[in-house]
Amino acid sequence: MSERPLVSFIVLSYKQEQFIRDAIRSAFEQAYEPLEIVFSDDCSPDRTFEIIKEEVDSYRGPHKIVLNHNESNLGLAGNVNRAFELAKGLFFVMAAGDDISVCTRTTKLVHRWQDNLSPVDLVSSYFEDMDVDGKPTALTEELVKENAVYLPDVRLPVRKWRCGATGACAGYSRKLYDRYGPLDPRVIAEDAIFPFRAWLESGIALIEEPLVKHRTHDRSLYVIHRNVNLIKQAESRRLVRQQATGDKLARYKDWLRAWQIARNAKDGRVEAELEQLIRLLELEWQAYDSGRVQALRAAILSLGYRGGGRSAMRLIFRQVLCRY
Numbered sequence: 001m002s003e004r005p006l007v008s009f010i011v012l013s014y015k016q017e018q019f020i021r022d023a024i025r026s027a028f029e030q031a032y033e034p035l036e037i038v039f040s041d042d043c044s045p046d047r048t049f050e051i052i053k054e055e056v057d058s059y060r061g062p063h064k065i066v067l068n069h070n071e072s073n074l075g076l077a078g079n080v081n082r083a084f085e086l087a088k089g090l091f092f093v094m095a096a097g098d099d100i101s102v103c104t105r106t107t108k109l110v111h112r113w114q115d116n117l118s119p120v121d122l123v124s125s126y127f128e129d130m131d132v133d134g135k136p137t138a139l140t141e142e143l144v145k146e147n148a149v150y151l152p153d154v155r156l157p158v159r160k161w162r163c164g165a166t167g168a169c170a171g172y173s174r175k176l177y178d179r180y181g182p183l184d185p186r187v188i189a190e191d192a193i194f195p196f197r198a199w200l201e202s203g204i205a206l207i208e209e210p211l212v213k214h215r216t217h218d219r220s221l222y223v224i225h226r227n228v229n230l231i232k233q234a235e236s237r238r239l240v241r242q243q244a245t246g247d248k249l250a251r252y253k254d255w256l257r258a259w260q261i262a263r264n265a266k267d268g269r270v271e272a273e274l275e276q277l278i279r280l281l282e283l284e285w286q287a288y289d290s291g292r293v294q295a296l297r298a299a300i301l302s303l304g305y306r307g308g309g310r311s312a313m314r315l316i317f318r319q320v321l322c323r324y
Contacts, residue, residue, distance in 0.1 A: 006034045007110055008089030009063075012079050013097030014042040017051055018132075019215060020097045024055045027095060028063065032106035036064040040083035041097075043073045048097065077183035077250075080190055084177045093171040094190075098215045105211040109171040112205050121173040122198035124149060124165040125211040137216055149206050151199055158273035163255075165204055167191030169212045176201070180258050184250035188243060193254050200262040242288040249281040 011027050013020055027037050039056065041049040049069050056065050066086050074082060084092065091113055093106050109123045126148055129139040148169075152161035167190055176197045183190060198204050256274040 004032075004034060005090040005110075005114075006036065006088060007032060007091045007093060007106060008036050008038055008087035009093045009095060009106055010038045010040065010083045010087060011095045011097060012040055012042070012076070012083060013044060013048050013052065014073075014076075014079070015044050015046050015048060016097035017044070017047040018098075020048050020051050021055060022100050022134075023095060023097050024052060026100045026103070028055075028059055028061055029103045030063070030101065030106045031103050032110060033062060034064075035062075035106060036066055036087070036089060038066040038068065038083050038087050040068040040079055040086070041070065042075070042079040043070045075185055076189065077185050077187040081182040084182070087174075090174050091171055092174060092177075094167060095212075096168050096214075099168055100213040100215075102211050102213075106171075108207055108211060112207055113171065113173070115205075118205070120198065120203045120205040121176055121201045122165060122170060122195055122204045123207065124170040124204065125207040126209055127166060127169050127212040127214040128210045129214050129216055131216060134213075134215075139216070144210075145208075149195070149204055151195075151204070154270075158270055159277055163196045163199060164192045165195045165198075165206075166214075167194075168214050170194070172198070173201070180254075180261060184254060186243075186246035186250040187254075188247040192251050196255050197258050200258055242285070245281060245284050245288065249278065249285055252277045252281065 009027055009030055011023055013023070016023070024039070027039075030037075039052050041052060052067070056067055059065065068082060068086055070079060070082060091110055093101075093109055095101055105125070109125070112123045113120060126141075126144050129137045129144070131137050144166075147164075147166065149165045150162045152158075152163050170191065172194050176194050180197050183193060187193060195204060252274055256271065256278065259270060259274065
C-alpha cells in the first residue's frame with residue numbers, strides 16, 4: 001500500500017466513568033491520519049457515556065468521531081460486533097475504556113501491518129500494567145512478554161492448543177471480521193478468536209515495546225475469572241463458571257468455522273477433534289441450566305467421547321453434588 005489507509009481506532013466502554021477520560025484523550029492524541037475514532041458504549045448505567053459526549057463535544061482535532069450508545073447491554077462480544085459494523089477503516093485498533101494508548105500506537109501498528117515484505121493480519125504489542133490509581137503493578141515484564149502472542153502447536157491435540165494475543169494491545173485487518181463473521185455473544189474476550197483467524201490468514205506480528213498502559217482493577221474480566229474460587233456467593237461463582245464454559249464453547253465453534261472457511265478442512269484430525277470438544281462443552285453448558293438428574297445424564301453421555309472422563313467428573317462434582 002502506497003497511500004495511507006483509513007484506520008478505525010475503536011474505544012469500547014462499559015461502567016468505566018472513573019477511567020474513561022484518560023482513554024478518550026489518548027485516542028484524540030493519536031498521531032496517525034486519516035483516523036476515525038469509534039466510541040461504542042455498552043449501555044453503561046453510570047456516567048461513562050455522558051463523559052464521552054462531553055469530551056467529544058469539546059474536541060476540535062483532525063480525527064473523525066463516530067459515537068455509539070447501545071440501547072441495551074450487548075456484552076463485550078455484542079459491543080465489538082456493533083463497533084465493527086460502524087467502523088469504515090481497513091484496520092481496527094482496539095482500545096478499552098480503562099486503558100491508555102501512547103500517541104504513536106496507531107502509527108506503529110499500521111506501519112508494521114503495511115510491511116509488504118512480511119504482511120500480517122494482526123499486530124500487537126507489549127504493555128505496561130498499572131493499578132486503579134495509574135501506578136505500576138507487580139506484573140513482571142517477563143510475564144507480559146510470555147503472554148503477548150502464542151500460537152497453536154499443531155503437533156499437539158487440539159484441546160492443548162493455545163492461540164492468542166493481548167487483546168488490549170491488538171490491531172486487526174478488517175477482513176478478519178468481514179470474512180469470518182461476527183463474534184458469538186457468549187465470547188468473553190476476543191483475544192482468542194481474532195488471533196486464530198489471523199494465524200490461518202497472513203499471521204501475527206509483535207511490536208516489542210509497550211504501546212498501551214493497561215489498567216488492572218477489581219472489575220477487570222481477567223481478575224474476575226482468574227479468582228473465581230474466591231467469589232463467596234455460590235450463585236455468582238456458578239454464573240462466572242457458566243460464562244467461562246460458554247466462552248470456551250464459542251471459541252471452539254469459531255475455530256472450527258474458521259478452519260473450514262480457510263479451506264483447511266482437508267485435515268480431518270483437527271476438524272474431528274474440534275467437533276468432539278464442542279459436543280463435550282455443549283453437554284456441560286446445558287447442565288448449568290438443568291437439574292441434578294439432567295446433569296447426571298449429561299455426565300454419563302460425556303463418557304461416550306474420548307477424553308470425556310474429566311468432563312464427566314467435573315459435571316458430577318459441580319452440577320450434581322455441589323451445584324456450583
